[in-house]
Amino acid sequence: MFIRRESFSQYIRLYPVVAILLALNIAIYLITMLPFIGDKIYFAGMGVNAYIAAGEWWRLFTPMFLHLGIMHILFNMFCLFVFGPELEKIAGKTRFLTIYLLSGIFGNVAAYFLQDLNYSHVGASGAIFGIFGAFGALVYYTKKVLPELRQIILPIIAISVVMTFLQSNINVIAHIVGLIVGFLIGLSYFHPKRIISWRKKRR
Template sequence: MFIRTENFSQYVRAYPIVTFLLALNIGIFILTWIPGIGNQLLLFGIGDNFLIANGEYWRLVTPMFLHGGLTHLLFNMFSLFIFGPELEKIAGKARFITIYMLAGLFGDVATYFLQSGDYRHLGASGAIFGVFGAFGALVYYTKHVFPQLKQVILPIIVISVVMTFVGTNINVTAHIAGLITGFLIGLSYFNPKNIVSWRKKR
């Protein structure tokens, strides 16, 4: 289910939204390596609760496209590369980008309201957890008719949540808020008709 067998051109044609998000995140990360420009880009887009409180509201969106290092980027983009295509196929392009963006947005909004005024953060993890949450909603609807999905997704969600709390320098608030947002949106999006249609494509 989550094993990618497409070549590059097939992947791009089949999953244009995931491809765009991968290219955007990787491209922005490369820009942050450029002396001068990179530092300014990070300073302009990083989530900073103090600056948000002073009217820089774009920082509720821009952090989900910035990463603090290569490992941070690779972890998030690998998750998007593996799990994003299946959700884009199931939900459709418009619904997939809605899940991704709203999960990231609500993760950053929750961070603003629940973390301290001097808290700073960046990363696509809230949006990635939204993808996991949407799969959780799919498991909820298909747990009796497609148990294989449950056997794959639930351990991934549990491990991801556990790592959220045991890891260091992790925005726990964005992860959990993104997960909940993705799950709730998934509950509203998925219905027996499109689930049956998806299963026929398996």
């Protein structure tokens, strides 16, 4: 289910939303690596609570497309590359994008209200955890008919949550809130009738 065997062109054609998000994140990361202009773009978009409080509300959105270091973006984009396509196929393009963006935005909003004014952050992790949360909702509805999904997703969610608390410099609030938001949105999307339709398409 989560093993990608598509060619490059097939991947783009079958999962256009995931492909666009991957391209945007990678392109913006490369731009922020450029001398002079890169730092300006990075600091103009990072989530800084003090600046948000001063009225720069776009910083609740833009941190989702910024990353601090190569390992940061590699991990997030790997998760998006592997897990995003199946969710886009199940939920549909618009609903997948809704899960992704709302999970990331609400994670950033929570970090704004629950952290102090000096707190700053970047990364798509809240949105990535939203994908995990949506799969958690799918597991909730299909635990008896798709046991293999449960066996894959629940350990991934558990490990991801544990690692959130073990690593340093992690936006814990965005991770947990993104996971919860993705789960709640998934509960509204993945009703039994939609699951039955999805299973028929996979056969």
